[in-house]
Amino acid sequence: MWNLVDFVRCVCVVCVVFLSALCGDTATATQAPGRDEPPPAGHLKPLGWHRPAEPDVDTVNSVPEPKEFFEKYVRHGRPLLMKGAAKNMAAFKLWKDDYLRSQHGELEVEVEEGKKENRSRGLWSMKLHEFLDEYGQGDIYMVSSVLPELAGEVELLRCMHCGGFTEHLQDAVIWFSSGSTKSVLHYDAVDNINCVLDGKKEIFLVDKREKENIDIDHPDGSFSGVDVDRVDMYKYPGLGQVPWYNVTMEPSDCFFIPYRWYHQVRSLQGRNLAINIWFVHLLQFIADDCRSKDDIPDFTPLEQFQFTTDIEQLRGEIANCIDELENGYLDRPNLLEFANCLDISEGDSLMVFQLLDEDQDERVTLNEVYSFNMMTIQSLLPDLISTHSSTEELHDEL
Numbered sequence: 001m002w003n004l005v006d007f008v009r010c011v012c013v014v015c016v017v018f019l020s021a022l023c024g025d026t027a028t029a030t031q032a033p034g035r036d037e038p039p040p041a042g043h044l045k046p047l048g049w050h051r052p053a054e055p056d057v058d059t060v061n062s063v064p065e066p067k068e069f070f071e072k073y074v075r076h077g078r079p080l081l082m083k084g085a086a087k088n089m090a091a092f093k094l095w096k097d098d099y100l101r102s103q104h105g106e107l108e109v110e111v112e113e114g115k116k117e118n119r120s121r122g123l124w125s126m127k128l129h130e131f132l133d134e135y136g137q138g139d140i141y142m143v144s145s146v147l148p149e150l151a152g153e154v155e156l157l158r159c160m161h162c163g164g165f166t167e168h169l170q171d172a173v174i175w176f177s178s179g180s181t182k183s184v185l186h187y188d189a190v191d192n193i194n195c196v197l198d199g200k201k202e203i204f205l206v207d208k209r210e211k212e213n214i215d216i217d218h219p220d221g222s223f224s225g226v227d228v229d230r231v232d233m234y235k236y237p238g239l240g241q242v243p244w245y246n247v248t249m250e251p252s253d254c255f256f257i258p259y260r261w262y263h264q265v266r267s268l269q270g271r272n273l274a275i276n277i278w279f280v281h282l283l284q285f286i287a288d289d290c291r292s293k294d295d296i297p298d299f300t301p302l303e304q305f306q307f308t309t310d311i312e313q314l315r316g317e318i319a320n321c322i323d324e325l326e327n328g329y330l331d332r333p334n335l336l337e338f339a340n341c342l343d344i345s346e347g348d349s350l351m352v353f354q355l356l357d358e359d360q361d362e363r364v365t366l367n368e369v370y371s372f373n374m375m376t377i378q379s380l381l382p383d384l385i386s387t388h389s390s391t392e393e394l395h396d397e398l
Contacts (some may be wrong), residue, residue: 024349040240043233047185047204047264050231050239053246057081057205063254064294069159071286074191077208082157086195087252089299091275095197096134105129109144109174115267116229130256135178136271142176146275146302152172153273155299157193157254160289168280168312179269186223187216187260188295189317190278195254197387199272203247203255204228205260213238214262219343227263259320280316281309283323283366303316309376313375314384317342318352318370330356330364348381355380 029131042050059081062074073080086092110123110132123143131142154172156165172191175181179199187208194201206214215236217225226236233240249255257263259281290296321341322330330338330353339349356364356372377384 011060040232040233040237042240047226047228047231047239048244048246049244049380050233050241050366054243057245057247059083063157063159065288066159066161066163066165066290067285069256070163070165070282073256074258074282075285076379077261079205079258079261080256081247081249082254082256083250085157085254086197087131087254089155089195089197090301091150091155092195092197092252094153095270095273098236101129101132105132107149108148109142109147111140111142111144112138114178114244115139115141117181117183119133125397131176135176137178140177141181143175144174144176146172146174148303151303152301154302156277156302156305157195158296158298160193160277160279161296161300162286162293164282164284164286164289165279167308168282168316169305169307170278170313171278171307172275172277172302174274175267175274177267177272179267179272181265181267181272182228183263183265184223184293185220185226185228185262185264187262188257188278189222189260189281190313191259192257192276192278193254194249194257194274194276196249196251197273197275198251199270200251200268201244201249201274202266202268203249204256204264204266205245205247205257208258208262210238210242210262214356215239229371256262277302280312281320282316283319284370311378314377315369315372318356319366322364322366322369328366331362342384344384348384351381352377352384 040050057079058073061083063082063085064080069080072078105128107128108125109128109131111126112123131140132138135142151172158386160166178250185204215224215226215238216222224236226232226239231239247255321338322328324341325334325337327334332353335349335353336346338353339346342349342352344352353364355376356368358368358372
């Protein structure tokens with residue numbers, strides 16, 4: 001039989017083994033196998049913990065004129081926070097739960113399960129009044145394109161009223177929950193203006209020039225599989241280097257997120273309602289469009305405009321790929337770079353080049369892209385249209 005001393009020794013050995021195993025598990029969770037150094041900054045922490053945010057993005061207290069908005073922000077991909085821009089928008093004033101229930105309760109809206117975005121889950125439809133009854137308690141989130149019955153109460157800001165923006169609207173989406181939502185880290189192949197009607201949002205924002213540091217390991221959906229609450233810095237090391245901006249949106253604020261800027265969005269707890277407008281990224285401003293409109297209103301109902309087609313989305317992608325080439329035009333020596341930008345084969349790249357080069361000068365300029373009849377490409381390369389359609393990709397938060 002064991003005496004007391006032997007029993008105590010045995011207990012101590014068991015405790016040491018248990019604690020060693022526990023510490024080993026912890027080490028596995030905080031550092032890569034075979035590494036003795038401390039884990040990198042921000043490892044297993046939420047996005048943004050790796051370093052302080054950069055100085056604030058441009059912030060204004062009034063909505064800029066269309067030309068200024070284009071030249072200063074859209075053309076050069078520069079984010080802009082417009083404080084209080086939506087405070088006189090019809091939807092901002094009207095869209096309380098009681099109003100939505102009484103006036104639009106029978107509308108069918110799209111809802112998804114899970115406030116932390118999971119792209120593997122689908123959407124389903126329910127009556128708006130049913131959603132209003134459930135969203136306060138359930139883990140559900142309304143993500144629904146603006147229906148025609150609501151388009152008279154959703155309005156475009158004056159910065160988009162001329163210059164070509166209204167001819168390139170891609171979609172308008174309502175985001176509605178009881179808060180505490182989290183999107184994936186992603187980018188949109190279009191420009192975006194988001195307006196918060198109720199609640200607050202925090203946006204983790206990264207310049208598109210940081211492409212090498214952002215691992216978009218789900219290219220079909222333009223998003224990263226990183227866990228935004230527990231970033232694995234060994235699996236996604238670039239995120240430990242990337243500079244970022246923090247943007248806080250309050251009720252009536254509108255925020256311009258430029259084309260292909262990386263972002264992840266969190267809604268704070270409580271009723272959270274927002275609308276966003278996606279539009280094709282433009283590289284040319286149509287001045288004549290503004291000269292024909294003497295008095296630009298602060299708001300114009302969305303019902304007065306139509307959304308563009310996926311053909312225009314492809315035109316925008318082609319134009320942007322050419323604009324990013326070193327010489328600003330497309331010729332044969334840079335067809336491979338063009339193909340990589342569009343994610344198409346070299347053969348398709350050559351065909352697109354030959355179609356766009358209508359004057360056969362062996363050079364394709366932005367003017368030729370914007371004047372070209374895109375139906376020709378649609379008929380000859382239909383897969384190219386579907387590949388660059390953003391309709392399915394847009395349904396994530398912002």
